Amino acid sequence: MKVYIETYGCQMNEYDSEIVQSILFADGFQEVSEVQDADVLLMNTCAVREHASHRVLARIGEIRRSRAGAPLLIGVLGCMASGLKKKLLDAPNSPIDFLVGPDSYRRLPDLIRQASRKKQQLHDVRLSKCETYEDIYPRRLPGVNAWIAIMRGCNNFCSFCVVPYSRGRERSRSVAGIVAETHRLVAEGYPQVTLLGQNVNSYRSQGSDFAALLEQVSAVKGLRRVRFTSPHPKDFPRPLLRVMKENPVVCKHIHLPLQAGNDRVLSLMRRTYSKQQFLDLAAEIREALPGVVLTTDVIVGFPTETDAEFADTMEVMETVRFDSAFIFKYSERPGTLAAKKYPDDVSEEVKTQRIVRLNSLQKEISLARHLQRIGFVEKVLIERQGTKKSVEEVQGRTDGNLLVILPAGAGRPGDFIQARITEATAHVLKGVVEPDAA
Ligand code: SF4
Incomplete structure (x- = not known):
């Protein structure tokens, strides 16, 4: 068939x-x-x-x-x-x-x-306590990045989220299996792998935590880059910062989902951290990893969120100054705790006003952060030939996962090149090849 x-x-x-x-x-x-x-x-x-x-x-x-x-x-x-x-x-x-x-x-x-x-x-649609597809090697298309799921499911039960119900409880794959898969991917020519988990902090396998796993994956000979997504702010493992700092193969990008910046809303969301704890963590990450790219997810219009509480989210965004953010209006999902306990009472009009304000603030911040990169040289992994504007241009990503457009002939997918950043918008950097850069 x-x-x-x-x-x-x-x-x-x-x-x-x-x-x-x-x-x-x-x-x-x-x-x-x-x-x-x-x-x-x-x-x-x-x-x-x-x-x-x-x-x-x-x-x-x-x-x-x-x-x-x-x-x-x-x-x-x-x-x-x-x-x-x-x-x-x-x-x-x-x-x-x-x-x-x-x-x-x-x-x-x-x-x-x-x-x-x-x-x-x-x-x-039965959910399993142990299925990880450990023995199945995914059928990947050729490319520069390979996804590796290191675990499945989630035990956190954030009140808005359907994942624990649709994907079941947390289960981790073995370190040996993940490292073996990485070796095979490198032999097949993938320069980059991205480790996936709903909350990578919860990874546990025979005494190894996520930081230990990342260290072992990054030691695979021939691997040029390893990324991961996503850690939860509530239990961000500090040894992870050491592994990221000491290991050039580990990309300096952390996606740290904020979701909301107000303590009462965070509590209703069952995120189990406070605004101040999030701010302290972001500051600690920036201090440990200068130049790190921080990105986030935010939900606006969670049930009962007031204007003053939304202002707290704006304040966190202004303070942390994420490089980019995925911002969504709250959407009630059947079966979740929020759907059972909290009527979706923030009007569509108010949700729209909040998302417009937050997107506009984030756009200013993203632009300012991108403009600061002009004149600097970034190592870019070329991902594809052709961009929205031209089939001649090429596009790639910096170590921090920022998108860079380069002129025709800059390289082929899979090449690493040094690029001097010459222009920036809120969404993308533009650059030229820097032939003399180390
Ligand atoms: S938001 Fe993330 S951490 Fe929370 S329940 Fe959903 S998948 Fe788990």
């Missing part, structure tokens, strides 16, 4: 799609690059925000219509499958044939075959 996969949401989903491909193609399924050629459509979905679920359902409807009655099995994978099982299967004329949660991908070949024979809806 020919399979077409569409992936939505975070990097963990991208990685899971690679696992799914590996499982299916080892079992004789074939990949196609056009949905029109497929017998099976798999939608690997995200449930973190409401609009992501709507998008997937709209897309499924669109594909069903475009196939005009031609047979096509449609399976929903990932977080939406776990969280919205009843809603998806019970909907009248549901266009979905099967649902498979993130811990049941080993059963996919069987479920697809059964669904094609039985013509009835099937599902397996």
Whole structure:
């Protein structure tokens, strides 16, 4: 059978799609690059925000219509499958044939075959306490970065977040397995790996914590860069700062999700840190790692958030001066503690005003921080040929994960070059090759 996969949401989903491909193609399924050629459509979905679920359902409807009655099995994978099982299967004329949660991908070949024979809806959305797909090597596309999931699930139960329900409890892979995968990736030519976990601080395997794992991965011969995402501010491991400082292979970028800057809102969110603790941690990181790039996530309009409480978030953003931020309006997710306990009572209009103000503040800060880099030389890993504006330009990333556009001929994907930064906007740096830089 020919399979077409569409992936939505975070990097963990991208990685899971690679696992799914590996499982299916080892079992004789074939990949196609056009949905029109497929017998099976798999939608690997995200449930973190409401609009992501709507998008997937709209897309499924669109594909069903475009196939005009031609047979096509449609399976929903990932977080939406776990969280919205009843809603998806019970909907009248549901266009979905099967649902498979993130811990049941080993059963996919069987479920697809059964669904094609039985013509009835099937599902397996059970969550596992131990599944990590440790023995499955993902089927990756060629590129300069390879994702490695070091753990799955989350035990934190932040009140707004669906992940602990859709992806289950925390489980870590072994250090040996992750290091072996890194060796193999380096041998295949990947210069960079990114270690993924919902909260990497919780990584534990046979006495090793995340800092110890990172140290071992960074020691893999031939690896040029290792990134990770994301640590939780509540239990940021201080030994991690030492590993980052002492090891040039570990990129100096930390994504540190703030979510809110007011103590009462943080408490309702169950984030278990205060505004002051977050500020102290950010200051400690900047002191330990001069030049580090700090980025964050923020939610505006959490239930009952007042204007004064939102002002605290603005204040934290002004004080920490993140290099960039992903800012979202609060979106109630069924099944979460916030959905059960706190009515979504901040109006859409107020949420919009807050997100506009925060985005505008962040844009000013990002621009100011980027402008400070003009004239300096950065080591850039070229990621791809072609940019939105020109097929001739190339784009790459600094050690701190800042996007840099370079002129045609600056290098090929996978090359490391020294670039002098010449221009900056709030979103991107521009540079030229610095031939004499060390
Ligand atoms: S740490 Fe909180 S926000 Fe992050 S995945 Fe876990 S529950 Fe969700």
